[in-house]
Amino acid sequence: MTAPPELAAARALRDEALAVVKGDLEIAKLELSPGRVKERAVGEAVEMLDSARAVADENKVVIGVTVAALFGWFFREPLQELAECAIEKIRSGD
Numbered sequence: 001m002t003a004p005p006e007l008a009a010a011r012a013l014r015d016e017a018l019a020v021v022k023g024d025l026e027i028a029k030l031e032l033s034p035g036r037v038k039e040r041a042v043g044e045a046v047e048m049l050d051s052a053r054a055v056a057d058e059n060k061v062v063i064g065v066t067v068a069a070l071f072g073w074f075f076r077e078p079l080q081e082l083a084e085c086a087i088e089k090i091r092s093g094d
Contacts, residue, residue, distance in 0.1 A: 056063055
């Protein structure tokens with residue numbers, strides 16, 4: 001008994017689709033292998049550092065002012081005490 005032509009065509013399409021899915025699964029397995037994930041992560045990290053370095057080279061003044069502001073913020077209490085001590089010494093004439 002032979003299958004009708006429509007059934008044979010449907011089976012051929014099914015087999016083609018299965019081959020595509022299997023191919024996609026193989027690609028996914030290769031892309032998700034630990035070595036490939038590590039390689040991609042390292043590559044992206046290097047690219048990000050290069051971009052950060054380029055931005056830093058273009059904006060040295062902005063980065064310097066930002067670092068100075070952060071320094072002032074984190075050490076504001078000791079700086080205030082130091083300023084008060086200096087003002088007291090200037091007022092007392094020492």
